[in-house]
Amino acid sequence: MNFEWGVFWEYLFRPSSVYLHGLWLTLSISVISQGFGTLLGLFIALARISKHHVLQVPARIFVWGFRGTPLLVQIVFIYTGLAAANIFRFEDINLGFAVLPGNMQAGILALTLNEAAYMAEIIRAGINSVAIGQTEASKSLGMTYGLYMRRIILPQAARVVVPPLGNEFNSMLKNTTLLSVIGVPELLLATQMVTSVTFRVFELYMVVACYYLTLTTLWGFVQQRLETRFGDPATAASRKLGQKGYRRLFGFGQIGEPR
């Protein structure tokens, strides 16, 4: 076997700047897309359960479209397709401290929209899991929609939403690799660029796998914290943690939805 441990360790612990930049992009694109995707998903979920057809129908179509087509197709469509049809071309934007390239904007947009469709369904299930009596009690106390959603319903829905949200972010970290096809130099494309110079393909893909594994593992610990934070406040205090972290790390009892 042709495997050079030296190269492996070298890149694992003293990565080149291309690599670090790729890692940074992967992480920041994931966080931004998950953040916006969750926010947009919340509004789509609210539209989806509203009694007004003008809100409900577009929300349904959005979810149907983005869950029914491959993410890779959405990415290429938004960046390359729209430009080729002369509908919209993503231009680089100068933010002052940095330039946000067009392909990155398109990539973030695609990931956000796709994520919003999935989050909308997760949040809708969360809201539906809250008993109708909670809304009625809120109304009887003079609360209006915005107030009881924010203070009463969504905090309770969060208990149901946070575990799958964590799994969504885990997928998001890995899905950013798809942006390599439109030339965003995230971790995977960064690796490809390095391998094309060094020809150490095996070692470097091992390194990139280790990076992703580190990211998703670290996230697993954060997720566990979040679940405790948003879990049942009455039992939060009496909860045992150790066992659960072990299970999360090795993926037992995951209920994530495969893409």
Added chain:
Amino acid sequence: MSDDPAAEPVIVTARGVEKHFGDLQVLKGIDLTVRKGEVVVIVGASGSGKTTFIRCINHLERIQKGRIEVNGHLIGYRERNGQLVEDSERNIARQRCEIGMVFQLFNLFPHLTALENIIEAPIHVRKIPREEALRTGRALLARVGLAEKEDTYPTQLSGGQQQRVAIARALAMRPALMLFDEPTSALDPEMIGEVLDVMKELAREGMTMIVVSHEMGFAREVANRVIMMHGGRIIEDAPPEQFFTAPAHERTAAFLSRVISRKE
């Protein structure tokens, strides 16, 4: 209440209230007047429309005909060119502040402690300063006998305790009227008394109350009037002495014998 109940101001007026669920007509013209300080107990067979009626009083249900006024305000609707149209959410919410409601299944907010349940609406709806809301909230908890439970979450309270917190939560809005929908029917028998005691105390202090309940002892002791509903109508409306001893309607007599034989 003063000696002459008819001199007290009117709190609730319902006139010709009709309610349909699709093709099913559940209320077929309800007329009711409740004066300040009165305690009205509503009884009736399952499905007679008791819950639906009191839910109409705070507009948790729309009505198709008639009108309901609380404290002189038309509830849920607004008059426009002689027609009633549904009022804005904000106005409906404002009207509901005047009307406390206690549910069969308590409906406490499980993510909030007992005290937080009570101060939530005063702070965020009434815009009362937090300190003041906390003070009144603690006083209310003490009044329902749960002073030491302020930091407890609803799931850690017994049914009777939860219902008492729910009553305190409704009272914290300083309502002019309290609605109770079978407040004790989900409770274990040994907890019914503690909730009824709180309600009796409230009645003695002069709260105007409409109570759907089959607790005949409570009705006899506390009610000013007992109302029998049947098939979406009020078929009997009498002071308890008369209601229990000499009901005018044969269905009331039949209902009473059924309920009383079931209890004993």
